[in-house]
Amino acid sequence: MYLTENDVRGIATYARIGLADDEVKAMTIDLNNIIESLKPITEYDLTGVEPTFHPIAGLVNVMRDDIQIDGLAHNDAMQNAPSSADGQFRIPPILGDGGEA
Amino acid sequence: MLRSEYTNLSVVDIREGLNAGNFSAKEIADASLSCIDALDAGVVDAFLSTTPMLAYEAAEKLDTNSAKSAQVKAGILAGVPIAFKDNMNLMGTHTTCASKMLADYISPYTATCVAKTLAAGAIPMGKLNMDEFAFGSSTETSAFKLTRNPWDLERVPGGSSGGSVAAVASGMVTVALGSDTGGSIRQPAAFCGVVGFKPTYGVVSRYGVVAFGSSLDQVGPIGRSVADVAITTDAICGRDPLDCTSQDVNPGYYNSVLAAQQKGIKGMKIGVVPEYLEAPGIEREVVKALKGAIANLQELGAQIVDVSLPNAQAALAAYYVIGPCEAFSNLSRFDSVRYGNKNDVVQTAATDLGSRYEQARAHGFGPEAIRRIMLGSYLLSSGVYNTYYYPAQQVRTLITKDYQQAFEQVDVILAPVSPRTAFKFGEVGDPTSMYLSDIFTIPINIAGNGGLSLPVGLGEDSGLPVAVQIIGPQFGDYAIMRAAAALEQCYPDIRRIAPLMDSLNASANGLKSPERGVA
Structure with a gap:
């Protein structure tokens, strides 16, 4: 057992996913099973082995020519917003109703 | 054009027929749409959306006599019906990644790989079902529908590019694009008996393709022959300033195919991994297919060399x-x-x-x-x-070194694609068992190499398509194309279109009605 239900609640909060209590239960079982299957990674002797974060070796700071490229038009960038007003993305208050700032 | 005529056409046939005036692009678009109408909704269910307006626009551009038409007609995919996995943006179409999260999303721009196929003259037929955000190996995690394997409607098409392979295997489109993070082009191609190719990481731009695992994702084509897949790769590869991982390499995929078809592969060194033949869970018919391919390669004059991939x-x-x-x-x-x-x-x-x-x-x-x-x-x-x-990133170094060492001894490696043939809906229930479907494809994504899934006939136990995988060194994809094109010639009689189409054509003559899915 790697994770308790409480741990899973914490992860869900960090990942910004609202889980119901029964979902937390199922997720705890699934995640523990998956983490168990990752064991081979922890059993290797990796002393002195460099990590490979990217499959193409030697790829650093790829630059393009410094020329102006137009981005999306304002309306096009807004077209998929679930909620907008005055050409801006509309969201609920960040602090909610309890904000005292 | 009859549906049966259309589905027999290769990429080269379509381009040449169009340029010779044997048929129009509109006729091709009509034939493709007619197949989609007959086989998709309620049968294969490969498409999440179709784009007949865009298809006819593209066809008109090819059919109208003008300087522009001559230019598009010269494109290497001229007149070829194509469809895209639904994680690829095509301006003005829905791009949902088969997720409720993006159910309403309309692409405000077009992915580079998609744009390149259209610039090469392809006709866009629509967007294809997939596992949600490409998380899966059966297309069952799509939020919208199940796609059925055209060879057996009670079985999954594989995944995550399940819609892409099912659309090609049922004849609805000639080629499709998929994406492969851990086997998502190769495993479904194997399940549906078509050719699927994941190029070396960096060969195709991912700009406009919704990202899953950025150090693993690669776009690639699915088609009914090695040649069709090679030509499509020629169309989509190359450096794109909008994707800093894309590389300026084009080994001339189709040229490699032609060279192998003409000159053979005598003396080519093919690696096999002995422990793969005894891997836990691998089915007898998969091992048999692999051994058959080894024998065929030997017959062609290739040299078989044992290689080891200990990590x-x-x-x-x-x-x-x-x-x-x-x-x-x-x-x-x-x-x-x-x-x-x-x-x-x-x-x-x-x-x-x-x-x-x-x-x-x-x-x-x-x-x-x-x-x-x-x-x-x-x-x-x-x-x-x-x-x-x-x-995990350190282990990645060890795995990459295994491949580098193996490719010092051989030109390509021959391996299974999936340990088994297509399974039934719901048959593989828990997530960790599902993850095992990709044990032979995942190492390639970890190392960044290219791999191709080549169908080699039907399994003697299941009667379902079986495939072998040909893996090349990083940026050595031309070797994969050579070996695949030569090996393909050893299987001249295998079908690349599921029998589904036969029953449909027969029913058009009043003989038999098509089987309906029962998922």
């Missing part, structure tokens, strides 16, 4: 660390603010931004997406990072 066994674990971590990061952009499901957001009564995120993401993502996001979130957390993520 490949850790690839699955490394992948289920690296993949979810990258997915967790990539999927954080789905915050329901810039894009998201309009109805869910309206319905959620969140009074602060934090709860809005939580509710919208819980509603928008399906169970497998949530599992992977949660796993990635955990694995990257402080304290845990050093136990899994960092060591």
Whole structure:
């Protein structure tokens, strides 16, 4: 057992996913099973082995020519917003109703 | 044009026939749409949306006599019906990633790989079903529908590019694009008896393709022959200033195919991994197909050499660390603010931004997406990072070195694609068993090499398509094309279109009605 239900609640909060209590239960079982299957990674002797974060070796700071490229038009960038007003993305208050700032 | 005539045409046949005036692009578009009408809804269910307007626009451009038409007609995909996995943006179409999260999303721009096929003269027929955000190996995690394997409608097409392979295997389109993060082009291609190719990481631009695992994802083509797949790769490869990982390499994929067809592959060194033949869970018919391919390659004058990939066994674990971590990061952009499901957001009564995120993401993502996001979130957390993520990247170095050493001895490696043939809906229930479908494809994504799934006939036990995988050195994809094109010639009689189409054509003559799916 790697994770308790409480741990899973914490992860869900960090990942910004609202889980119901029964979902937390199922997720705890699934995640523990998956983490168990990752064991081979922890059993290797990796002393002195460099990590490979990217499959193409030697790829650093790829630059393009410094020329102006137009981005999306304002309306096009807004077209998929679930909620907008005055050409801006509309969201609920960040602090909610309890904000005292 | 009859449907049966259309489905027999290769990419070269279509281009040449069009340029010789034997048929028009509109006739091709009509034939493709007629197949989609007959076989898709309620039967194969490969498409999430079709684009007949765009198809006819493209056809008209090819058919109208003008300077522009001459230019498009000269394109290497002129007149070829193509469809795209639904994680690829095509301006003005829905791009949903088969997720409720993007159910309303309309692409405001076009992915480079998609744009390149259209510039080469292809006719866009629509967008194809997939596992949600490409998380899966059966297309069952799609939020919208199940896609059925055209060879047996009770079975999965594989995944995550299940819609892409099913559309090609049933004859609805000539080629399709898919994406492959751990086997998502090669495994479904094997399940549906078509050719699927994941080029070396960096060969094709990912700009405009919704990201899953950025150090693993690669776009590639699916077709009914090695030549069709090679030509499509020629069309989509190359450096793109909009994707800094894309590389300026084009080995001339189709030229490699032609060279192998003409000159053979005598003396080519083919590696086989003896332990793969005894891998746990591998089916007898898969081993038999692999041995048959080895014998055929020997017959062609290739030299078979045993190679060892001692660290490949850790690839699955490394992948289920690296993949979810990258997915967790990539999927954080789905915050329901810039894009998201309009109805869910309206319905959620969140009074602060934090709860809005939580509710919208819980509603928008399906169970497998949530599992992977949660796993990635955990694995990257402080304290845990050093136990899994960092060591996984070190294991990645060992796996990459295994391949480098093997390719000092051989030109390509021959391996299975999947340990088994297509399974039934619901047959593989728990996530960790599903992950095992990709044990032979995942190491290639970890190392960044290219791999191609080549159908070699039907399994003697299941009667379903079986395939072998040809793996090349990094940026040595031309060797894959050579070996695949030569080996393909040893199987002249295998069908590349599922028998589904026969029953349909027969029913058009009043002989038999097509079988209906029962998933």
